[in-house]
Every structure is written in C-alpha cells, then in structure tokens.
Amino acid sequence: MDYPFDAIVVGAGGAGLWAALELAREGVNTAVLTKLYPTRSHTGTAQGGVCAALGNLEEDRWDWHMFDTVKGGDYLVDQDAAEVLAHEAIETVIELEHMGLPFNRTPDGKIDQRRFGGHTRNFGEAPVRRACFAADRTGHMILQTLYQQCIKHGVKFFDEYQVVDLLFEGGEPAEGGRAAGVVAYRVADGQLHTFRAKAVLMATGGFGRMFRITSNAHSLTGDGVALCYRHGIPLEDMEFFQFHPTGIVGIGILLSEAARGEGGTLLNDKGERFMERYAPKLMELAPRDMVSRAMYQEIRAGRGIGGKDYLYLDVRHLGRKVIEEKLPDITDFARIYQGVEPLKEPVPVQPTAHYAMGGIPTNVFSEVVQDEKGTVVPGLFAAGECACVSVHGANRLGTNSLVDLLVFGRRAGRQMARYAGTVERPRPIADAAEPIRAQLDAIKSRKSTGESVSTIRHELADVMMDNVGVYRDDKLLTAARDKVRELKDRYGAVSIADCSAVFNTDLLEANELGYLLDLAEAMVAGALARTESRGAHSREDFPERDDARWLKHTLAYRGPKGPTLKYKPVSITRFEPKPRTY
C-alpha cells in the first residue's frame, strides 16, 4: 500500500513525539511510524532529570550550562549548537510543565532541581542544582506527556511498523536527490508499505545493543542511522560511545547518576572514596567518561570488590526518606535484579555501554548534512540520540540526552513544517519496496547454513565490549576491525527458522543485526584512525588529547572495502579549548 503524507516521523521517543506535536500544531499531514508502541520507546527509561538553568534553588545561567556542555564534551562540541541547547532548554522544560509533566516541586511550588555530573556554577566552580526531575522516572514522564499531547492533537500513529528503507527522488543524496519517504514492514502481517512525504525525520535512538553489557533496550539497533549510512550519508564521530559508570553488574541495567547527585558515593574494596584521586573538586559528580575510567583503573589495581571487576555504589547514608521519595525505581532495580537492599548494603556496579555521542550529522535546524561543507539533504531530518548535531562532542553530560531530544526534536518539527510548505509532495516511486523485499526474502528463503543471528550477535557484542570499550589501543582496535569484517562476511549467509508472515521477530532481528554490523564497522574505523584520547575515546597508546591534529569531527562514509574517513572542523564560538580537569 502507498500512503501519501506531508511529513513522516520515524520513531516515537521524545524527539519524534515532540516533532510530531509541532507538525500537528501547524496542521501538517503527519504520520509517526514506530517499531514498538510509542510508550515503549527508550526515552521512557531515562531516570535522573533534564537540565535547564531555571535557577529555582540557587543562581544559575544558561551560559554556565553551555560551558559545562562544551567542557564535558572535551571541546569537540559544536558551540553554536551547545548555545542553542542550553538556551532553549529553559523554554522547553517550561513548555513540558505547561503540557502537564508532573515535576517534583520545591516548597514554594516551583520545579525542583538537583545536582548532576559535570553541571556546575560559574564555569566549573562547584556543582549546581540544574536537573529538573520527576522522581527517578523523568524520561517516563516526558514520554507519557508528549504522547498524551500527540493524542490530544490527533497525531496519526502507525504502531509496530518497522522502517526498513529510505526513499529518495532525483537520485541518492550524493547525487542531489531529496527525501521522498520510507518503506515500512508491518510487523503484524509482514506486508511492506510505502509512505511518501515531503519531509522525513529519523528519530530512531541509539545502538548500544552492539555491546555485551549495555543499558540499552533490545530494540536499540541503530535502524535509522544504518539506513542513512547505506544511502551514502556519512556518520559523524561514531568512535565516541559513552560508558555509564553505574550499571548493574553483568546485565548493565542503569542505576541513575541521580543516586550520586543526591549524595551517593563510589567505594573500592578498601572502602575508599577513590574519586578523590581522580577528580578532587567534583568527586563522584565528575563527567561519566572520567568516572568510568577511574573505575577501570581501580579494578586493574586490584581494588575492585573482592578483587573482581566491580565496585560499590553506596546510598545507605541518604536515609529511607530520600531514597524512597527521590530514587524509588533504581532502589527497586537493585532489589530485583541483584537481590541487594540499598538501604542496608552497598550496590555492586560496573560501567555499562550507554549512549552514542555520534550519529547522523545534522545542523542546528535538525537538517541532515552529507559532507564537511554542511550540504543539506533536502527533506531529511534527524534528532535525538540517532543524530549528531554535535552537542555532546566526545562525552555527553548527564541529562543532556533529554535536553538534546527535546530541543532538537522541537526544532525538527518546526523546520519540517516550514520546509513542507515550500515543496510539492514526491510522486509515487515505481517498485519502491522491491530492493528491501529482495533482501528480506533472501534471508527468509535461505536454507539453514549454520550461521545464526544469535551467534553472530554474541560474537559482535563480545568483541565490541572487550576491544572497543572504555580503554582502546591499536592492537585491540585492529583485531576488532578484522573480527567485524569476518562477522559481516558470515552475516551474508545468516539463516533463520521462521519463514512466516505474522509477527516474525526472527526475520526482524536478523535485519537489525545487519544494522549493528554496519555501525560497528564505522565505529571501529573512526576509533582506529583517531590517535589521541578525548572524552569517551581513550587510547592507551595515545593518552593525551591532541588539539593540533584532532580537534575535528570524523565523517565515516560507507564503501565496498570498509569506511572512508573525512573530517570537518569544530565550531568554536565562546570557549577556547583548555585542559579538562575537575
């Protein structure tokens, strides 16, 4: 079936929903496609808060927020984008409150705010209360609130429609083509549908599932990012992937930084607050890349708990009231998934693969750009974790993921509405679904070859975790590059058990594995080439930041023999790069 629309939003997390809301308010005929139900999106798992310099409890300024974002990102942040982020954070949070978001309140009825890693007053002096929160389910409330508003404004949803290809008119993006729509697989019956539109937004989230230990949902397989890559759009700064310090040991489920924001501490086997040695000023509230590295150092030095590969997060001293009112969910996670009672015992934690700083390159209007000159792909937009605008640079600060998806999801919707008013709807494209149909049929019809989706997925997750994790070097990365190539070859012969049409998750998982392999290839290539340490990218063979050679963004283009790398400059407007200490 061919559906004509004016705008298509792919993904129904925070970025997609806010964009859809803006489009609906402007009267643009819009469809939201999601491979889940909207309320299942991963925005809902964000816990601790969303930063905005409201200054409700103490003095705060948006340019302090901007500075923290730039410094937290180890100066790889595009400062024009960080300015937009920090400035518009304030009005977006206020607008969320007007939409009904149940923020916690101060005694005088304002939005309550708490401390978060790397967020400081007066350009790094001391932690500041900037994170607006709704208990430790801020993301859940953002997702619910935006979905509620979309219902109120009559947004059209296509639930469990998985987008499997992008359509362009007038050639591929590199040939000057413009976005023309998408092809979607209806999970309920296996039918392919085309959705034509003037403007298409990618809001498909991250791809942490390429790692063994991750906080990411099973559905985070980088679909939109990989589809752009396959259509010749480069991926920006893929080598920067954040490991969050406090994941539940072995399974990676997140225990929010809010636990440390409220005063929780990290302890080693000797009971020492080891962060004293690594970040004397901010301690446990140093940025995540630094805390995760400190934890690895402690473990290597034999100071992990019982000599093992984890440490303790201790919240016992916060008392029952704070824990139950401000950290109820993560307390519950520790009880269920670890069998630990945080009121009485410290909680074992280890770093977990959490967030992609890199992704589809965009400008501050959330338009996708396809080269180092900033050439826009007409009609194609991206926002949220799948995009790289770049406000996170080499390392994202806590809560800025939510700020990013709110600010740039909103901007995407507004820009799409403007753009849609200036162009004609693309004509139907003959046989638009045929290329992807052939690919999916090939997987379905292949006789059993012994190469299974789960085997390749596990081998990929192992090599990415062990070789492309918190610490990297040439030897580890070269081995990872070879392994990913081998897995890509073997993926060409992957076979599945289920040939049916109805809710065939076997087929969809096989398809998603292809996305993860493509993105792993780009990540490893960028990491291997970048011979410096910056933010989340720590090369033991190149331990220093090297601004002379590497103060630039990576652009990885897909090629038959692996990615080709180009680079583009960083936008520096207010803050010259300085050594990064906390």
Added chain:
Amino acid sequence: MNVDLRILRYDPEPAELTGLPTTQPKPHWVTYKVEADPMDRVLDLLIKVKAEQDGSLSFRRSCGHGICGSDAMLINSRNRLACRIRVDQLGKKISVAPLPGLPVVKDLVVEMSGFFGKYRSVKPYLINDQPEPERERLQSVKDRARYDDTTKCILCAACTTACPSFWARPEYVGPAAIVQAHRFIFDSRDEGAEERLEILADEDGVWRCRTIFNCVDACPRGINITKAILEVSSAIVGRRG
C-alpha cells in the same frame, strides 16, 4: 539449574506457509528444557529458547527492566512482566502464556489496539484552557503528591487483563484506563475532571469494578489501582450529590 519452561504456542498461519514443524492449528503447550541461573528473569529464558531451540518463538520485549511495559504475560498463572520475575521466585517449573482476555496474534503476542483505544477514550492529557504563565504553573508538594501513584503506570495491560470484570465484559474500560484518568482528575492543574467523570460514569465505566484486587496484585509498578478506582467512583458520587 534445569528449568522446564512450558510455553503456550500459537501460529495463525498454516504449516505449508510457515515451514515450521511446530505449527498447529490451535494453541498448544510446548515444554523446553532450559539451563538457567536462579537470578535469570523469565525474559532471559525466552530469549535463550529463541536463540538456541526455536527461532520462531515470538514475544514482545524492549527495555528489559520493567519500564517499557512490552512483555506483560501470564506467568505461572499470574500476570507479570517477564523481565521483572526471576527464576528463583518461580521454581523449576515455569509456564508462560499470553495475557488473558485479548486476542492472540502469535505465541505470546496479543492484540493491543483495543486496550490503547480504551486508554484514549478517557482523554488522557492535561486539559487547561487558561492562558499559560511565562514560567511554570505552581503546584504545592502536597498537590503533586496527590496523584503521584498513578503517574507510574506504564500501560503494560497486566491489570486490565487480570480483571474478571473485563473478562466478563470486554467493553469495560478497565483498570488501566481508570488509572490514567485518575492521574489527571486529581492533578490540581487540570480542569477536565467533569468530562472524564462523565465518561467513566457510563455503564462500562468504574461501576464494573467489583474490588477483586486482581489489578493491584498484577501491577508491576505497585500502584494501588483499586484505591484509585474507588477515588474516581467517589468523585462521581460526590459530583452527583
């Protein structure tokens, strides 16, 4: 430890289409022997069966830690999230079936559109036509706490599909939709209580609740659902009085 995992399988397509030996025309139980750690969740076991024994097993899952609400199912005769219940809480014999009372699409996957339709029917969004202030609307800590419990709902459908009143009358709006209505009715910023109470005073509204407490028992978020339903009922009565 070894676990006998019984799963209620169902494939709506004929065997010649699916090419699967397991395809049978009616729902049927299949037992899988699985090696499990006591701390494994039922979701881990389902993923293991799919990876190692039968790739055609279908179920929904996403976040894997009780927030997205994808994997509610009937586990050892109670509605729960598969990602929140551990093997050591269930024992060596575990049975898994789709949520009761909704049409089955395939295996553990049920048709959710009716459920979300009921959610939409209660106007689950803030209604307030006053001009917006420049900054946030003020709300006291006490007023915020008034509806805190019902903001936790993740729309997993465990409560509604555990409700005998819903089984007896599928038109009943059900506990999940009432919880969502409660969240706004008792929010001091909202002005849509009248409209919602009118909807819920309908013959398929709150009066169908027989205070059986199955919903409270099923809720993975620990919401006191029956209390919320009774508060909405009282508000309707108070409005008539």
